[in-house]
Amino acid sequence: MLRYALLAAALLTLPALAAKATPAEQWKASLKEADAAYATDKHAILKIDDAAYIHTGEFVSLMGDAKKPESWHWAKGRQSGAALTAGFEDGKAVLARRGNLVPAGALAKGIEIVPGIDVAGAPTQMAPGETGLRIMVYNQQNKAAKAFKGLDYFPYDPAWRLTAAFKPDPKFAPHVFRTSRGLDKQFYHEGDAVFTLQGKHIALPLYGDTPGKAASMTSFFTDRLTGKGAYHSGRYVDVEPFGKFPPATVILDFNNAYNPNCARSPFYNCPFAVDYIPLAVTAGEKDPHAH
Numbered sequence: 001m002l003r004y005a006l007l008a009a010a011l012l013t014l015p016a017l018a019a020k021a022t023p024a025e026q027w028k029a030s031l032k033e034a035d036a037a038y039a040t041d042k043h044a045i046l047k048i049d050d051a052a053y054i055h056t057g058e059f060v061s062l063m064g065d066a067k068k069p070e071s072w073h074w075a076k077g078r079q080s081g082a083a084l085t086a087g088f089e090d091g092k093a094v095l096a097r098r099g100n101l102v103p104a105g106a107l108a109k110g111i112e113i114v115p116g117i118d119v120a121g122a123p124t125q126m127a128p129g130e131t132g133l134r135i136m137v138y139n140q141q142n143k144a145a146k147a148f149k150g151l152d153y154f155p156y157d158p159a160w161r162l163t164a165a166f167k168p169d170p171k172f173a174p175h176v177f178r179t180s181r182g183l184d185k186q187f188y189h190e191g192d193a194v195f196t197l198q199g200k201h202i203a204l205p206l207y208g209d210t211p212g213k214a215a216s217m218t219s220f221f222t223d224r225l226t227g228k229g230a231y232h233s234g235r236y237v238d239v240e241p242f243g244k245f246p247p248a249t250v251i252l253d254f255n256n257a258y259n260p261n262c263a264r265s266p267f268y269n270c271p272f273a274v275d276y277i278p279l280a281v282t283a284g285e286k287d288p289h290a291h
Helices: 002-013 015-020 023-039 143-147
Strands: 048-054 059-065 068-076 084-089 092-097 100-102 111-114 117-127 130-139 161-168 174-178 184-197 200-208 218-223 235-238 249-253 275-277
Touching (some): 048 059, 048 084, 084 117, 084 130, 092 117, 117 184, 184 249
Antiparallel strands (some): 059 068, 059 084, 084 092, 161 249, 174 184, 184 200, 218 235
């Protein structure tokens, strides 16, 4: 999901490259985009100082000191002296600043609180069948973003790029994943990518948001390197664009396998991977905490 979005952005900004680039060149371009998404974009992952996940009917207040950028944080409820209050009602954000309502759409671009500090957010799944609001505080002076040295990936290996047969799940069974924040997120089992690799016959489950109508699919997987050089909660890999659902085949490039955002930031709500690949997947992103 994230990795394909970043790759697509890289290719849209480099149309000449997109027309002629090899998969390895596309991969290299996508890593530059991913590095920016972590550290240098305005709303980079590592610039987040605090986040709130808001259920329908709940409100939070943004508190802080304009002279101390790192002080901004969310407090429960509507607090006096808040720079911004945020809630979620009738399927949309409810925002107020100094008693004045702020359009919910402003969250998409960001709402400046003081120079260098702004707030952005979007609706998010809080539980199966329940939508809430995720809202984050971004600090342009965040020390983690300034210290970031780039993502750590295995070298590109074409052996890990493969075309698999796709076997749809006729029931599009819902699957609930436990998340890093102790919540649940539901995706639908769209089908399996079926392939043979290193002598192993593998049927890898693929999940999407819209049963039977998926425009994209993702695998949440662990492998023999999980916890031994690969992130301990597993990695994700997205299927490359396939057109109309269901495709007869799908392309999986494990060189593009990526860690959930939670590998570096505590402010996300990431599903734990549960599907096991009985191989050491020596491709994709490495564990940022392994030394």
